[in-house]
Amino acid sequence: MPSAIEIQAVSKRYGSLQALDEVSFCVEPGEFFALLGPNGAGKTTLISAMAGLSRPDGGRIRIMGHDVVRDFRAARMSLGVVPQELVFDPFLSVRETLRFQSGYFGLTRNDDWIDELLLKLGLADKAHANLRALSGGMKRRVMVAQALVHRPPVMVLDEPTAGVDVELRQSLWAFVKELNAAGHTIVLTTHYLEEAETLCNRIAMLKRGKLVALESKDKLLQHGKEREVALKLAGALPASLLPCMVREEEGRVVLKLAEISQLEGVLATLREAGIRVRELSVVEVDLESVFVDMMHGGQV
Amino acid sequence: MPGFLTLFRKELVRFWKVAFQTVAAPVLTALMYQLIFSHVLSRHVEAYPGVSYTAFLIPGLAMMSMAQNAFANSSSSLIQSKITGNIVFLLLSPLTALEFFSAYMLASIVRGLAVGAGVLVVTAWFGLPLPSHPLWVLLFAILGCGVLGTLGVIAGIWAEKFDQLAAFQNFLIMPLTFLSGVFYSINGLPTFWYAVSHVNPVFYMIDGFRYGFFGQADVNPYLSLAVVGGSFILLSGLALGLIKSGYKLRS
Numbered sequence: 418m419p420s421a422i423e424i425q426a427v428s429k430r431y432g433s434l435q436a437l438d439e440v441s442f443c444v445e446p447g448e449f450f451a452l453l454g455p456n457g458a459g460k461t462t463l464i465s466a467m468a469g470l471s472r473p474d475g476g477r478i479r480i481m482g483h484d485v486v487r488d489f490r491a492a493r494m495s496l497g498v499v500p501q502e503l504v505f506d507p508f509l510s511v512r513e514t515l516r517f518q519s520g521y522f523g524l525t526r527n528d529d530w531i532d533e534l535l536l537k538l539g540l541a542d543k544a545h546a547n548l549r550a551l552s553g554g555m556k557r558r559v560m561v562a563q564a565l566v567h568r569p570p571v572m573v574l575d576e577p578t579a580g581v582d583v584e585l586r587q588s589l590w591a592f593v594k595e596l597n598a599a600g601h602t603i604v605l606t607t608h609y610l611e612e613a614e615t616l617c618n619r620i621a622m623l624k625r626g627k628l629v630a631l632e633s634k635d636k637l638l639q640h641g642k643e644r645e646v647a648l649k650l651a652g653a654l655p656a657s658l659l660p661c662m663v664r665e666e667e668g669r670v671v672l673k674l675a676e677i678s679q680l681e682g683v684l685a686t687l688r689e690a691g692i693r694v695r696e697l698s699v700v701e702v703d704l705e706s707v708f709v710d711m712m713h714g715g716q717v
Numbered sequence: 718m719p720g721f722l723t724l725f726r727k728e729l730v731r732f733w734k735v736a737f738q739t740v741a742a743p744v745l746t747a748l749m750y751q752l753i754f755s756h757v758l759s760r761h762v763e764a765y766p767g768v769s770y771t772a773f774l775i776p777g778l779a780m781m782s783m784a785q786n787a788f789a790n791s792s793s794s795l796i797q798s799k800i801t802g803n804i805v806f807l808l809l810s811p812l813t814a815l816e817f818f819s820a821y822m823l824a825s826i827v828r829g830l831a832v833g834a835g836v837l838v839v840t841a842w843f844g845l846p847l848p849s850h851p852l853w854v855l856l857f858a859i860l861g862c863g864v865l866g867t868l869g870v871i872a873g874i875w876a877e878k879f880d881q882l883a884a885f886q887n888f889l890i891m892p893l894t895f896l897s898g899v900f901y902s903i904n905g906l907p908t909f910w911y912a913v914s915h916v917n918p919v920f921y922m923i924d925g926f927r928y929g930f931f932g933q934a935d936v937n938p939y940l941s942l943a944v945v946g947g948s949f950i951l952l953s954g955l956a957l958g959l960i961k962s963g964y965k966l967r968s
Binding site for chain 2: 431465468469470471472489490491493494496498500502504505506507508509513517518519520521522523524525563564
């Protein structure tokens with residue numbers, strides 16, 4: 418079975434800016450994959466190249482085994498993209514928008530699926546409303562429906578929750594998780610790293626057009642070496658440990674350790690000083706700290 | 718094919734939803750021209766022997782309105798889609814360059830023909846005879862709208878802002894349509910303007926269209942057909958090339 422997305426040495430330059438620099442990776446069918454990176458890292462350029470909206474200077478991309486340039490019809494039939502910008506046709510109603518989008522993909526009798534999409538995305542009562550009359554969140558839902566109207570096996574969501582309220586965000590993720598459970602491959606870019614951490618199995622990180630990390634989420638989190646340790650002590654912190662202290666909160670001192678193995682030394686120092694430890698907790702590393710680490714020079 | 722038909726239908730729906738602006742308004746404008754020019758000039762000008770100026774004016778006005786509206790249809794639809802950004806959903810679809818182009822161009826022809834039919838209906842009582850060569854009338858109407866619809870596709874792809882499109886419309890399309898013998902026979906023009914008219918493809922559209930009504934024209938109708946048909950093929954090739962290359966559509 419071919420990879421859902423296969424990206425081979427893709428490069429793209431805009432003038433003096435190297436937007437993508439020999440990026441290669443694969444996304445396997447059924448994965449929930451996150452593509453992360455700061456603004457200008459090349460995420461949207463890469464998605465545009467997958468969707469045929471931009472043409473790479475080098476390399477090749479296949480969607481479900483179909484080359485996005487030579488076999489663009491089959492590749493686009495296999496891909497649904499929710500663009501980052503909020504866009505809509507002011508002449509059309511929600512249902513007309515979905516019917517026309519369906520027709521562009523050659524599906525002329527698709528009302529059952531359109532009805533299901535409207536229902537799942539909370540748009541059923543807006544089916545005949547003009548797009549102009551909808552709120553931003555509702556328009557975003559219509560864009561998700563447009564991307565899904567041809568039932569693509571691979572779906573790419575480019576910052577789908579930017580500027581979206583909590584309720585929509587939750588219902589959108591519930592729906593996307595349902596699609597993933599039904600076998601759809603999902604690729605997500607987001608600035609909310611906790612979303613990627615909660616939802617995705619595998620993560621790629623881009624930085625200035627280069628791939629700097631490509632790991633399963635669990636492995637990536639293990640790479641975050643620094644740990645914070647919160648201690649509730651029966652006395653004052655010995656002077657030798659003061660350089661490690663980052664803050665005090667609710668009667669606890671929080672120490673930052675370069676590696677978890679340093680904890681043994683900290684406990685030995687406390688024992689020698691005769692200070693009893695009443696409570697100890699290790700603050701878990703999160704994706705945000707790994708991300709910051711990566712973007713400031715780290716490499717996995 | 719269903720993809721092409723869907724886009725074609727969408728383009729029809731788009732202009733038909735605002736038919737008051739896209740069809741009724743240009744018909745009214747043409748009627749105003751007809752009323753004013755025929756009142757002022759009917760006693761002074763006889764363009765062809767045995768054809769009143771009032772009757773002579775009607776096919777020219779109809780073709781001018783068709784041309785302008787065919788251009789407006791494809792160009793305004795494309796620029797609006799580009800500026801609002803919703804063209805992205807079209808570009809994400811598996812439509813080929815030929816399907817994309819044909820849908821916009823054919824919808825422009827339909828709007829042009831709707832406007833042309835409207836102009837002929839409201840001006841017919843000024844004394845337009847039944848066409849002596851109806852097939853020529855239809856052929857030049859379709860080809861003329863096709864040329865301008867195609868030019869609209871090119872302008873819509875090229876323009877990045879509404880004012881660029883307005884410049885295209887005001888500085889190219891308007892002079893081409895006004896200086897094409899709509900209001901006069903070019904045989905009465907000074908030598909220089911007579912020569913200029915001969916390099917204007919819109920002149921051949923109007924002249925060929927008039928031939929269909931009156932059986933007489935300023936130039937041989939086969940020459941007009943060759944010029945209009947040749948322009949259509951050339952411009953279609955250019956528009957298809959632009960769409961295929963992704964010029965200003967795909968980065």
